[in-house]
Amino acid sequence: MNARARGTAWLARRTGAVVWRSLVRIVVTGASGNVGSALLRRLLAVGGHDILGVARRVPDEPGAPFDAVSWRSLDLTEDTATDDLREAFRGADAVVHLAWGFQPSHDIAYLEALGVGGTRRVLEAVALEDVRHVVHMSSVGAYSPKRDDTPVDETWPTGGVPTSPYSRHKSSAERLLDAHESAYPDRVVTRLRPGVVGQRTAGSALLRYALPGLVPAAVLGHLPVLPLDRRLTIPMVHADDVAAAIERVLATTAAGPFNLAAEPAVTTADIADVLGARQVQVPSAVLRAVVSLTWHARLQQVDTGWLDLGFAVPLLDTSRARRELCWTPQVDARTVLAETVAGMREGAADRSPVLRPRSVPGQVARALRHGPVSRRHRP
Numbered sequence: 001m002n003a004r005a006r007g008t009a010w011l012a013r014r015t016g017a018v019v020w021r022s023l024v025r026i027v028v029t030g031a032s033g034n035v036g037s038a039l040l041r042r043l044l045a046v047g048g049h050d051i052l053g054v055a056r057r058v059p060d061e062p063g064a065p066f067d068a069v070s071w072r073s074l075d076l077t078e079d080t081a082t083d084d085l086r087e088a089f090r091g092a093d094a095v096v097h098l099a100w101g102f103q104p105s106h107d108i109a110y111l112e113a114l115g116v117g118g119t120r121r122v123l124e125a126v127a128l129e130d131v132r133h134v135v136h137m138s139s140v141g142a143y144s145p146k147r148d149d150t151p152v153d154e155t156w157p158t159g160g161v162p163t164s165p166y167s168r169h170k171s172s173a174e175r176l177l178d179a180h181e182s183a184y185p186d187r188v189v190t191r192l193r194p195g196v197v198g199q200r201t202a203g204s205a206l207l208r209y210a211l212p213g214l215v216p217a218a219v220l221g222h223l224p225v226l227p228l229d230r231r232l233t234i235p236m237v238h239a240d241d242v243a244a245a246i247e248r249v250l251a252t253t254a255a256g257p258f259n260l261a262a263e264p265a266v267t268t269a270d271i272a273d274v275l276g277a278r279q280v281q282v283p284s285a286v287l288r289a290v291v292s293l294t295w296h297a298r299l300q301q302v303d304t305g306w307l308d309l310g311f312a313v314p315l316l317d318t319s320r321a322r323r324e325l326c327w328t329p330q331v332d333a334r335t336v337l338a339e340t341v342a343g344m345r346e347g348a349a350d351r352s353p354v355l356r357p358r359s360v361p362g363q364v365a366r367a368l369r370h371g372p373v374s375r376r377h378r379p
Contacts (some may be wrong), residue, residue, distance in 0.1 A: 025050040030099030032352035034202040038239035040065035056287040063351035076118030085125035094133040114173035115169040133188040142170035154257040164305030193262040195235025201350040203343025204358035226277040229284040237260035239329035248325040259316040260330040
């Protein structure tokens with residue numbers, strides 16, 4: 001039974017509050033991650049939903065919000081995933097597709113199989129099970145390179161940044177959504193394109209993505225200088241504000257793309273200030289050469305595509321989300337940055353495998369068992 005049959009949801013315009021008419025069954029892929037954890041908190045606070053979380057590694061420790069929903073373990077890269085997803089999606093009113101991969105950065109084929117292939121399998125299962133509403137977590141990274149720092153709206157091309165695997169894959173996923181919309185014009189497809197999403201409890205996960213295993217989190221509190229090009233300007237948004245937008249999308253069955261970002265945009269000076277470091281001007285071309293050399297030498301796991309993406313992504317015009325969803329971010333971008341960096345320094349974590357605590361001994365032990373994260377097939 002779909003959302004329209006069970007009772008639609010509507011937005012209380014006078015208060016800006018979302019009100020749900022009836023119980024809605026929602027399936028969330030990638031529910032144990034950064035945005036997923038925030039979405040579970042949001043939906044559980046609202047109450048009245050039947051929620052199924054889908055993840056490759058499901059939470060096995062008690063603790064909110066993960067112990068308040070049902071779970072299904074699925075690997076979206078597997079050939080059998082479509083059949084398994086069909087079973088998970090059966091009877092769902094909406095599917096929120098958040099699952100994505102960021103490591104191992106040296107295994108581009110695996111990342112594509114998860115991001116692009118996983119999205120294709122989700123859409124196949126959605127179509128076969130007649131799910132009427134799918135919400136896809138796209139990204140500012142799906143957009144083509146900016147011309148300047150003028151914020152762009154949702155009509156900006158989603159051709160991606162060619163040198164960034166993450167961006168190419170997000171762009172390819174958008175093409176899959178185009179095809180799904182064309183084939184099923186009576187169904188609702190929503191695309192959310194947030195800036196960089198941060199929150200305190202993602203600290204440990206971000207450290208695993210960004211720092212070699214032997215480097216302690218405390219190093220972030222003792223950086224004397226930040227060698228970075230002053231031209232960097234990126235949009236950011238808090239995970240809780242992204243979750244609020246998803247809730248409103250689900251409640252209103254709003255279709256189409258929505259940019260999500262908080263003001264003001266984060267600059268190189270902001271990053272240096274939060275780190276307590278002195279910004280030293282290093283042209284992006286020079287920094288790129290260093291990043292490339294150290295990545296190819298397996299000394300760190302951040303590939304040059306992320307650097308290229310950082311200097312290419314446009315700033316975001318969020319007028320449509322503010323107007324049609326009555327969405328206003330509650331946390332400004334500089335506060336998001338400060339909270340996220342504080343979480344990284346403290347090794348903040350949550351009760352899921354993706355957001356688990358990070359420690360140097362734990363990283364070393366895991367590297368000895370499975371190899372470094374930069375080339376590990378499944379981090």
